[in-house]
Amino acid sequence: MRTPIVQISLFLVLLGTTAARAHAFLDHANPLVGSTVAAAPQEVSLSFSQNLEASFSGVEVSDSAGARVDQGKAQISGGVMRVGLKSLSPGTYRVHWHVLAADTHKSEGSFVFHVGKP
Amino acid sequence: MIRLLRCLRAFAPGLLLLVLSNSNVFAHCFVGARFFPATLLIDDPCVADEMSIPTVDWFKTGTTPAGSEWDVSAEFDKRITEDLGFGISDVWSQIRTPGGPTMVGFGDLETTLQYQLLKDSSHETAMLLGLIVDWGGTGATNAGIGTPYSLLTPTYYFGQGLGQLPDSVGWARPLAITGQVGYQIPTTSYIVSQSVFVPQVLVYGASLQYSLPYLKSEVQDFQFPDFINHLIPLVEAQLFTPVANNFGNPATTTGTINPGVIYVGSYFQIGLEAMIPVNRTSGTGAGVLGQFHLYLDDMFPKTLGQPLIGGAATSSSKPL
Numbered sequence: 114m115r116t117p118i119v120q121i122s123l124f125l126v127l128l129g130t131t132a133a134r135a136h137a138f139l140d141h142a143n144p145l146v147g148s149t150v151a152a153a154p155q156e157v158s159l160s161f162s163q164n165l166e167a168s169f170s171g172v173e174v175s176d177s178a179g180a181r182v183d184q185g186k187a188q189i190s191g192g193v194m195r196v197g198l199k200s201l202s203p204g205t206y207r208v209h210w211h212v213l214a215a216d217t218h219k220s221e222g223s224f225v226f227h228v229g230k231p
Numbered sequence: 232m233i234r235l236l237r238c239l240r241a242f243a244p245g246l247l248l249l250v251l252s253n254s255n256v257f258a259h260c261f262v263g264a265r266f267f268p269a270t271l272l273i274d275d276p277c278v279a280d281e282m283s284i285p286t287v288d289w290f291k292t293g294t295t296p297a298g299s300e301w302d303v304s305a306e307f308d309k310r311i312t313e314d315l316g317f318g319i320s321d322v323w324s325q326i327r328t329p330g331g332p333t334m335v336g337f338g339d340l341e342t343t344l345q346y347q348l349l350k351d352s353s354h355e356t357a358m359l360l361g362l363i364v365d366w367g368g369t370g371a372t373n374a375g376i377g378t379p380y381s382l383l384t385p386t387y388y389f390g391q392g393l394g395q396l397p398d399s400v401g402w403a404r405p406l407a408i409t410g411q412v413g414y415q416i417p418t419t420s421y422i423v424s425q426s427v428f429v430p431q432v433l434v435y436g437a438s439l440q441y442s443l444p445y446l447k448s449e450v451q452d453f454q455f456p457d458f459i460n461h462l463i464p465l466v467e468a469q470l471f472t473p474v475a476n477n478f479g480n481p482a483t484t485t486g487t488i489n490p491g492v493i494y495v496g497s498y499f500q501i502g503l504e505a506m507i508p509v510n511r512t513s514g515t516g517a518g519v520l521g522q523f524h525l526y527l528d529d530m531f532p533k534t535l536g537q538p539l540i541g542g543a544a545t546s547s548s549k550p551l
Contacts (some may be wrong), residue, residue, distance in 0.1 A: 146450065222263075
């Protein structure tokens, strides 16, 4: 009985220690997903659960009319992607991201944040 | 289990081919921002490289007096191409009936061939066609667990996320519905030795899911503890209704409704559900169903997690 338990334990440890090779999930965003911020942010920062392939990852930020308000190409380091923003007026903004994890799995998503009084 | 391992060994030459391929895929059931987990009772609407080992359930049977049944099953699913998949599974069962014999053995070997009809990322829609075959005579027929005849079940599967709902009802956007409808056709219509007709059966089911990972990354980050952000509460149901060739048998719909929860990790998921029988024929009281499920495409992205043939090249991706 002990041998299978040891094998299962080693297997689970393996699952936990190879965490650099799966789909990239959005772990944290700044501004927070769905949040309202009083002051206009100068950038959007997205932290993912995996390292990203910079050539195939990107982010767009647009206002409620669909006009781009980001400053272009995102900066990517490890699992963090940042993009600068133009001067934002109060309103609702949508962030659409698209990433390729280091193991070639794709992920995508979008969310909004609001600028103005909560 | 031994039979399953033998089948896996038979796949070995094909598995070697996997090493040669290299593709860029969403893999298991990602459809845009939506992730459909592998549900425990019905199948998810995607072909995938995955393995459920084990799935375990326990419940009291609908007989009088009620007996108890344990089932332990394993399933292995592999993509042949990006849109075509193959699955193989088997179940070991033990059925104890008070005052009666204990029936023990493997059920019939089950294979599934599936084709991905649609994955629409922008609408979070997935559709799948499949043919499930339960191979008669491969299980413990003498123990009353397997059958001497095969069952063919062409099945349609679907999944629909509700992420397109407006932000005014943002709380509902993490909801998703999946379902399947199949028509089970036995290869024998009448068992002479038992003088019973073998009915054709409509097999249908659905799940309603609420994805907390989707809530966090697409709607609103409430900064819940990390464990909570990995949960998908859901309710599943699967029903069986005899619809033809059912002479002399009760025309009763059977099945269970299963409330539960799935924890989604990077490489695996763990699901736990209660099994509520829909009527006395389906069971006595609540049972329990649990599953440990592995995402092979994430665990082995460059080998076992690749389709056997083809796959999109990395260079086909369009950066934003």
